[in-house]
Structure formats: structure tokens, C-alpha cells
Amino acid sequence: MKKTYSLSRLLACIAVAGLLLFALGTVLGAYAPPLQYEQQSLLLLQTARMIYTDGDTIYVATAANPGASATAAVWQIKKISTSGAMQTVTWANGDNRLNKAPVNGPTMAAMAYQ
Numbered sequence: 001m002k003k004t005y006s007l008s009r010l011l012a013c014i015a016v017a018g019l020l021l022f023a024l025g026t027v028l029g030a031y032a033p034p035l036q037y038e039q040q041s042l043l044l045l046q047t048a049r050m051i052y053t054d055g056d057t058i059y060v061a062t063a064a065n066p067g068a069s070a071t072a073a074v075w076q077i078k079k080i081s082t083s084g085a086m087q088t089v090t091w092a093n094g095d096n097r098l099n100k101a102p103v104n105g106p107t108m109a110a111m112a113y114q
Contacts, residue, residue: 050075052105056082059109061102073101079113090114 048068050061058080061070068074077092077100092100094114102108 048075050102050105050108052108054105054109057109058082059102059105061100061108064098070103071101073099075100075102077102077108077111079108 048063048066050070052059052061059077060080061075061077063072063075065074076096076098078096079090079092081088081090090113092108092111092113094112100111
């Protein structure tokens with residue numbers, strides 16, 4: 001026995017399938033990182049990075065050259081302070097230029113931040 005379906009029923013089935021796929025994509029999209037993080041991860045592969053933590057404070061030094069020495073003045077260093085839900089970012093010597101030498105974590109922490 002051959003079944004036949006009307007065009008309106010076929011379109012209704014396609015619409016329901018589309019809504020289900022949209023809902024599934026929305027749910028899965030909630031667990032996928034935003035594009036900016038994917039781009040940032042790619043950037044991390046092309047830079048050198050040092051991270052030092054001291055309590056609720058994180059110091060991040062970044063150099064454009066992946067092989068940069070910690071003693072070379074080719075780094076930018078930022079300080080991320082956390083107080084409750086508030087984060088404050090300040091830069092070593094008040095700027096984000098690539099002209100600092102982090103050497104090590106305590107040296108980064110001892111720099112002046114503005």
C-alpha cells in the first residue's frame with residue numbers, strides 16, 4: 001500500500017525538523033567557546049607568555065616573539081586584580097608597550113602598575 005502526503009504536511013514536517021535542529025544548535029552553542037576565544041587561542045600559539053599568581057592577583061607577561069628571553073625588554077606586562085566579582089587590569093609602568101623585562105614572577109609583582 002502506497003502512502004501519499006499532502007504538500008502542506010510535508011512542509012510542516014520540514015518546519016518541525018528545522019526547529020529541532022535550531023534548538024539543538026542553540027543548546028550545543030551554549031557549550032562552544034565564542035569565536036573571540038578561538039581567535040585568542042590561536043594568538044597564544046604565536047606569542048610567548050608568562051603567568052604569575054599572588055593571591056587574587058594575576059600577572060601576565062606577553063611577548064610577540066615566541067622565543068623571547070625573560071630578561072629581554074620585549075614584553076608587555078599586565079596585572080589583573082580581583083575583588084569579589086570585580087576585576088581591574090593595570091599595566092606595568094602605566095602602558096602596554098612591548099618594552100619590559102619580566103625576568104620572573106616576583107620581579108613582575110614589584111613593578112609599578114597604573
